[in-house]
Amino acid sequence: MEHIYYSLHDFMLHSKTITYLIMGVILILLPLYWRFLTGRDEKNRYY
Numbered sequence: 003m004e005h006i007y008y009s010l011h012d013f014m015l016h017s018k019t020i021t022y023l024i025m026g027v028i029l030i031l032l033p034l035y036w037r038f039l040t041g042r043d044e045k046n047r048y049y
Contacts, residue, residue, distance in 0.1 A: 007013040
């Protein structure tokens with residue numbers, strides 16, 4: 003799907019919106035991924 007940009011401002015607004023959406027998704031998924039990685043560690047047993 004092709005979008006026509008009539009001005010530089012329109013293009014910059016579209017680019018900035020996409021960038022903020024990507025960064026928002028990363029900020030939400032990064033802590034979840036970190037919990038997944040650290041949650042699988044086995045506890046050390048001391049007998």
